[in-house]
Amino acid sequence: MPPINPLTAKLPVGDLPGWKQVFREDFNAGDVPIGAFPGPAYEANWSAGYKDGIPDTAGQTGKNSRYYPTKVLSVKNGMLDWFLHTEKGISMGAAPTPKIPNNSSNPHRANSLLYGRISVRFKGDALPGFKTAWLLWPDSGVWPRDGEIDYPEGDLATSFYGAVHHRSNNPHESDLIRSYALFTTWHVATMEWSPGKVEFFLDGVSLGAGTSKVPNTPMHYILQTESCLPVCPAPTTTGHVYLDWIAIWTKG
Known part of the structure; x- marks a missing residue:
């Protein structure tokens, strides 16, 4: 794919070769x-994701970090906005999900894919302790056996990367593809998940690919934004x- 100017990049519309x-x-x-997303304007295509008070990844290990979409998510100036902050000692994030048309018979998997291409234009403030892990998670819920794909992932005060967590019984087995780019300016992050390969692109330029034990079962997409990993x-x-x-594509 050709290089993209992230400062002016518009929403891509239409099919691409193979997608x-x-x-x-x-x-x-x-x-x-705040408090009303997705609301009538977006409810056909979006879910607010995990409900208020659900522990995030670190919260599941005892830290005081939770998803609170009603205190975090809004739409302003043509953008989905996460207001990341702490209230009463609880650091708050949110994990909205797009409703992707697919062939899944499971009503809880309205955002499921088996292979796909996902492209996002995003930026974030430098907020130590908050992070993104926008990811494909296995429909089976069996991890690490069925793998995981994350991009962009990273603490908002540092650079972000792509990660392909292998189909393995070892939770630490993965391919990490680093961007060395910061969240604080606009970027277009694209991942292409194909049989045997996940390739990550930054502003239209390939960063590299993971090709080992690539996930090969249906996965659902979550814009997981959370905190406390590790601090x-x-x-x-x-x-x-x-x-x-x-923008999201399936293999075509």
């Missing part, structure tokens, strides 16, 4: 205040992550 577009969103249907944010750490647009 059939099944979802796109540029949040131009109007603003939604929790300071109580005064407050800021935003912005998603300008997202």
Whole structure:
């Protein structure tokens, strides 16, 4: 794919060679205040994801970090906005999910794919202790056996990377593809998941690919934004992550 200027990149519309577009969103249907996402404007295509109070990844290990979409998510100025902050000692994130048309018979897997291409234009404030892990997670829920794919992933105060967690019984077995790019300027991150290969692109340029024990069962996509891995944010750490647009293709 050709290089992309992330400062001016528009939502891609239409199929690509080998890929059939099944979802796109540029949040131009109007603003939604915090506490109301997805609301009538976006509910056909979006879920707010995990409900208020559900422990995030670190919260499952005892840290005081939780998903709170009603206190985090809004749509403003044509962007999905995560307001990341701490209230009453709880650091708050959210994990919205697009509803991707697919052939799954499971109503809880309305965002499921078996191989696909996902492209997002995003940026975030430098917020130590908060992170993104926008990921494909196995429909089976069996991890690490069925693997995991993350991109962009990383603490918001550092650079982000792509990760292909292998189909393995070892949770530490993965391919990491680093970007060395910061969250604080606009970027277009694209991952292409094909049989035996996951390739990561930054602003249209390939960063590399994982080819070992690549996930090969249906997975669902979650824009997981959370905290406390490994260190929790300071109580005064407050800021935003912005998603300008997202486009998704299946193998065609």
